[in-house]
Amino acid sequence: MTLMPLKLVPKLRGGTSLWIGGGLVALAVFVAVAAPLIARTDPVMDANLMNAEIPPGWEFPFGTDAQGRDIYSRIVYGARISLTVGIGSQILNSLIGVSLGLTAGYWGGWWDDFVTGLTNLMLAIPSLIFALAIMAILGPGLTSLLAALGLTAWSYSCRIARAQVLSLKSQGYIQAARILGYGDLRIMFTQVLPNILGPLIVIATLGMGTAILSEAALSFLGLGIRPPFPSWGSMLSEARDQINTVPWLSIFPGVAIFLTVLGLNLLGDGLRDILDPQSTTRRS
Amino acid sequence: MILVLARRLANVVPTLVAVIALVFLLFSVLPGSFISGMGEDGRTTIDPAVMERMRKEMGLDDPLPERFAKYIAHTAVGDLGKSFRTREPVTYLIGQRIWPSLKLMFAAMAFAIAVGVTLGFLAALRPGSLVDTVSMVAAISGLSLSQFWFGLMLMYLFALTLHWLPSFGYGDGGIRHLILPAIALGVGPMALLARTTRAAVLDVLNADFVRTARAKGMSERRVVEWHVLRNALVLVITIIGLQFGSLMGQAVVVEKLFAWPGVGSLLIDSVFQRDMPAVQGCILLIVLFFLAINTLVDIAYVAIDPRIRYGR
Numbered sequence: 001m002t003l004m005p006l007k008l009v010p011k012l013r014g015g016t017s018l019w020i021g022g023g024l025v026a027l028a029v030f031v032a033v034a035a036p037l038i039a040r041t042d043p044v045m046d047a048n049l050m051n052a053e054i055p056p057g058w059e060f061p062f063g064t065d066a067q068g069r070d071i072y073s074r075i076v077y078g079a080r081i082s083l084t085v086g087i088g089s090q091i092l093n094s095l096i097g098v099s100l101g102l103t104a105g106y107w108g109g110w111w112d113d114f115v116t117g118l119t120n121l122m123l124a125i126p127s128l129i130f131a132l133a134i135m136a137i138l139g140p141g142l143t144s145l146l147a148a149l150g151l152t153a154w155s156y157s158c159r160i161a162r163a164q165v166l167s168l169k170s171q172g173y174i175q176a177a178r179i180l181g182y183g184d185l186r187i188m189f190t191q192v193l194p195n196i197l198g199p200l201i202v203i204a205t206l207g208m209g210t211a212i213l214s215e216a217a218l219s220f221l222g223l224g225i226r227p228p229f230p231s232w233g234s235m236l237s238e239a240r241d242q243i244n245t246v247p248w249l250s251i252f253p254g255v256a257i258f259l260t261v262l263g264l265n266l267l268g269d270g271l272r273d274i275l276d277p278q279s280t281t282r283r284s
Numbered sequence: 285m286i287l288v289l290a291r292r293l294a295n296v297v298p299t300l301v302a303v304i305a306l307v308f309l310l311f312s313v314l315p316g317s318f319i320s321g322m323g324e325d326g327r328t329t330i331d332p333a334v335m336e337r338m339r340k341e342m343g344l345d346d347p348l349p350e351r352f353a354k355y356i357a358h359t360a361v362g363d364l365g366k367s368f369r370t371r372e373p374v375t376y377l378i379g380q381r382i383w384p385s386l387k388l389m390f391a392a393m394a395f396a397i398a399v400g401v402t403l404g405f406l407a408a409l410r411p412g413s414l415v416d417t418v419s420m421v422a423a424i425s426g427l428s429l430s431q432f433w434f435g436l437m438l439m440y441l442f443a444l445t446l447h448w449l450p451s452f453g454y455g456d457g458g459i460r461h462l463i464l465p466a467i468a469l470g471v472g473p474m475a476l477l478a479r480t481t482r483a484a485v486l487d488v489l490n491a492d493f494v495r496t497a498r499a500k501g502m503s504e505r506r507v508v509e510w511h512v513l514r515n516a517l518v519l520v521i522t523i524i525g526l527q528f529g530s531l532m533g534q535a536v537v538v539e540k541l542f543a544w545p546g547v548g549s550l551l552i553d554s555v556f557q558r559d560m561p562a563v564q565g566c567i568l569l570i571v572l573f574f575l576a577i578n579t580l581v582d583i584a585y586v587a588i589d590p591r592i593r594y595g596r
Contacts, residue, residue, distance in 0.1 A: 126533030254433030262428035
């Protein structure tokens with residue numbers, strides 16, 4: 001990998017997007033972690049009808065909703081839900097994808113055929129529709145969301161892990177490990193996995209953005225997180241009917257989603273230029 | 285060519301069967317939880333008698349293999365069952381919705397191609413320029429937008445504030461109602477196409493045959509028209525096809541937002557009305573559409589580019 005010629009232009013582009021993306025993601029993580037410290041009110045309980053539908057201003061930077069709740073505080077707490085869904089679902093996807101991909105590529109045979117077939121099946125179903133079907137069955141909630149988004153998008157990491165193992169299997173150090181008497185699993189996880197972490201991290205970063213968008217879409221449809229909990233998607237779902245009279249309800253949660261996902265996408269692109277120099281800037 | 289076609293179709297059959305089986309498993313093996321799960325959201329409760337009747341009606345007390353065989357047999361002849369709500373065949377309900385859905389998808393794709401391919405192409409011809417930077421910022425922003433929020437903002441700006449376009453609904457089926465939902469749906473594919481086109485054109489610009497064409501004194505304009513565009517288009521057309529296949533699934537959210545009477549809003553309404561045959565039918569349709577388009581794209585790929593051959 002290190003022998004690949006480094007192209008100067010993409011390198012520089014990767015540099016800026018890495019920093020901007022990293023900054024946006026760091027901001028989102030900070031907001032989520034520090035939510036109780038930087039929020040001004042409780043996102044669910046602090047309703048005050050005297051303060052209903054106040055436009056953004058000095059007292060309420062993002063305005064208030066129909067129940068008089070501070071939109072800024074709700075968005076701050078909403079970061080927790082979005083990031084939990086994003087990170088949690090990608091950990092699940094990566095675990096499933098990497099385990100299946102590593103073992104399929106390493107062992108081959110009927111297990112490889114089975115995993116490849118399963119991957120093709122997963123790829124044959126649009127992921128939002130798959131998640132929607134699971135949410136329709138399990139009902140709304142955070143646990144269902146993690147299941148719906150964490151069990152349906154592992155085919156990308158699985159494919160990459162499998163392809164990389166196939167190309168690494170014949171390398172000298174893997175042969176050496178085998179001669180030393182390492183077990184299959186030990187070779188897979190201590191010799192192969194560290195060498196393919198780069199592309200997998202890129203996939204997971206971009207996948208987090210997709211998961212956050214899917215959570216927002218499902219919550220908007222009423223199948224994800226339900227009101228009164230302050231998920232950005234569910235806030236938008238409540239705000240839609242009042243867009244004509246209380247437009248700020250719709251603007252700020254959407255901006256929060258956009259900046260977080262933009263950060264993850266830029267970070268993913270930037271990381272790819274560093275960690276995975278073989279790939280172009282294409283994205284599937 | 286016929287051989288390629290046959291091989292590709294033979295490959296798709298197992299996936300097709302697996303997909304149908306999965307949809308069956310998801311909704312027919314777990315319908316108890318589907319029905320009660322929808323009741324547990326606290327909005328409504330279901331009368332146990334109704335649940336019992338639904339179970340009977342759906343033949344849920346029959347043995348599983350028997351139900352699966354029945355389901356396969358019915359699906360194979362295009363019978364998706366009757367809607368719980370309207371008592372009409374699901375195929376009839378979907379038939380009413382399919383044309384608005386397709387119309388929206390074509391309009392969204394037209395927007396995505398017109399804007400995305402142009403941006404990507406201009407960006408690739410002058411890498412590092414202002415045009416390139418602006419196009420790529422637009423593209424990554426488009427990929428980071430939540431479609432329904434973008435749609436909501438379009439609605440607020442162009443319908444509610446400026447009063448240029450109707451805010452939602454199908455209207456008389458004219459183009460005015462189509463514009464906003466089409467842009468909201470098309471922005472994702474647009475962004476992807478801009479990036480793909482840029483990458484594809486850059487790849488081709490660095491190819492040996494382009495250098496040869498330049499070296500033999502061909503004008504830059506002719507090089508681009510003759511060699512670059514044609515070769516880059518193979519990849520771009522593939523992406524257009526794949527995007528189109530997944531568009532029916534993506535349209536669910538936009539259709540719901542704009543109250544567009546397509547398959548997507550039928551699906552969501554059916555989920556909330558616990559109209560299981562309709563939910564199952566819509567999901568099956570969306571998945572089969574995706575699969576069919578992907579297969580067509582694969583076949584077209586071979587037809588367009590003689591260098592690609594299936595099988596080793």
